[in-house]
Amino acid sequence: MSAPAGTPRTRRRLARTVTVLASCLAVLAAAVVLGARALGREPTVTLLANWTGADEQYFRKAVIGPFERKYHVHVDYQGSSAQSQVLSADVEAGTPPDVVVLTGPGELAAYADQGQLRPLEKLIPQGDFSKSWVTPRKGHVYWFPLKADLKSMVWYPPGVSAQQRQNAAKRPGQWCLGMGSGATSGWPGTDWIEDILLQQYGPGTYERWARGLLPWQSKEVKGAWTTWGTMVGAGGSRDLVLRALRTEYQEASELVRMHPPQCTLEHQASFIRNLDPWKEARGRYEHSARLVPGATTDDAWEVSGDLVALLHATPQAQDLIRHLASAETQRAWSTKEAGLSVSAHAQPTAGDSTPDWRRSLARTLLDPKAVHCFDASDAMPPPVRDAFAQATIDFLADPRQLDDLLKNLDSLGSAENLSWVTSVCDRT
Template sequence: MSGRRRRYTIVGLCLVLLATCVAVGAQWWTGRWKGSVTVLGNWTGGDEERFRRDVLEPFERKHRIRVVYQGSSAESQVLAADVASGTPPDVVIMPGPGELAAYAAQGRLKPLDGLFDPDHYDPGWAPALKGGVHWIPVKADLKSMVWHPGALTEAEAARIARDPGEWCLALESGATSGWPGTDWVEDVLLQQAGWETYQKWATGRLPWTDPAVRRAWTTWGDLVGAGDRRRVERALLAPYQDPWGGERPACARERLEHQAAFVRSGAHWTAVRGRYVHAKAVIPGARQDLTAWEVSGDLAAMLHDTPEARALVRHLADPGTTQLGFTANRAVPAGTYDGDPTAERIDATLRGRGTMRCWDASDAMPPAMRDAFHQAALRFLADPGELPARLAVLEEVRERHGRAEWLPSACGSG
């Protein structure tokens, strides 16, 4: 046999072996799964990797159910398009209950009753709507927090809070840019007017033109220097995830940041041994006779009632499933934060009984209202003189939404 024919024969045998291996591998892969479930979430990048590694992969190994996960920073738009085309995911994980309440009102969400232990959650985290519970929290976060360097006392933090130059402000967040600003307005209203007024507003029963709402906007503007062109330009372009980093950090000298618990592990706050005070300690006119916290969370809901989707929801609600951060599940053992006193304090506030917790109002509002609120925060920061016009537009949006699209409650102390 010639050398050339020998080479052709060897190549041919290799191709046959490769085809055989592919066929066998395909049969093995197909036989590995008992079914599949599609999931849409807003976690991308490192958050998505952690969700896949710590939560989804253990579920796949245990149940032999393949999870097809899609992460998108424009989750609301993706879900709306999927629903309109008749191809929604089996399970969706969304930040906040407002959008889910709208889908529940349309009859698109399937009840989750029987898939989790109701004693594991405060009813505020997993409320009963339209005859059943339609979402459960996968991850929780605490707000109403003002972070400051550990070297500062609470009194010193309150004193420097009157200087707009001390506040780190970053509002860029892709399709949801503006939400750090709405967090500010919400928290100021909560601390100044109390949770009853806040709840009426967050559930669509208080006009945007109400004096208490207007006062919250102007207080925020005064605190952070709304209208200051230089500060505003930096704030509008700075990514909320890391305003302290990058080649041109938006927050180089600032010592205060109004932000949720997730920032505690950031490089900047770790370096300065960051601590936090309740927002009422630094907000002018805040009521000192009450303590209410704003909270947020990523909630899992089911759009297709399949055995695979039900199994995944059970897994997400299982207190033994790896937590992605802070949890609202009261059955998760305490002391899971390696003796970190700051984390344990946050955890106690999120899960403790008798603590007044109110949903992030923009997350609790119908999608169109939430989006208009985000845009108004950006515009107000640039031109606070336009506040009356901005509030009038927001009020028009509120009046267009029927009561069925709003949450019945946004606060609770269960």
């Protein structure tokens, strides 16, 4: 007599049958998908960006997944921290991705001038992004931001009063500074110098310099370098200089949670708030103009971001561009991303559950009364950008080199084959 349907033996047999069947169906489905892709029957779009590890997982979940489900298009994603080098090699080989995400408009401007990029103005509604994010080039828009970071910020622990911050800003050892960042080491120094110039001389001077129209040896630019050198102790205490040169930028704030703390202030972008030291310290920020000597403005902010560009205008790639530019996608990404960033989209993206400090970042980023200027080194042609980053390292070690460093940067910037952006600030 067979066992009744509800007995444990029957349930085990049924479970095994269901498990085997499910496994077979899964294998079959995977084979069908792979076969369809191999035969080119499933539309595919290639995407190159810099997100790896946890950030890539967030990106796939918050951005790629919804696109693939909505459009029934497979995204062949490549994440690399060396995406600039990867893109350069792919372009040279004639196999560039359909869509790319880079941090530098200066780099993208060069590709646009080479005819590698496709116009985006018909894919992005006018007014969704301000001028500093979608700078026209030769009558076309070639990039837009997927996410943004606010700069011109100084982070400090709660309980450190305004007067204590003023006192700490005058002591080089109180600045948390790490210059290391692999192949791009030195960029924290470029952020400092850019921001000092912006706060001391305003957006007009800053934009002229970022566009290659103001010499590096000018009194304004040289003054920004010397101000930075004084603030962080360039060429001073050997231990302090070595600490900055040997520390990776993401580890600089570790000194905040030592007992006693080894530094009090950090000049860094909004994403730094998501690192453990500032998380644990419940870090707060103030506008850098309050601590930069000789600052003349309090409404100018440096910004940066990840910029999307189109290299192949296939229907699938155009759909991906529309998806990445939408307020919904930008809201999802800025919420899910492992780092602390916000959307530069004109439509509000903060939800009711957004922390107050993050709401303040979004308000500042979208404040029509404030001036937003894109990171100057990111806007410069890559050879100048890279030399600038290296020069900050050399200057920190020995500020007596400054005149020679600035002369060399002027020489590099005068080359005729360089592509300079036409604007970096939303107003001057």
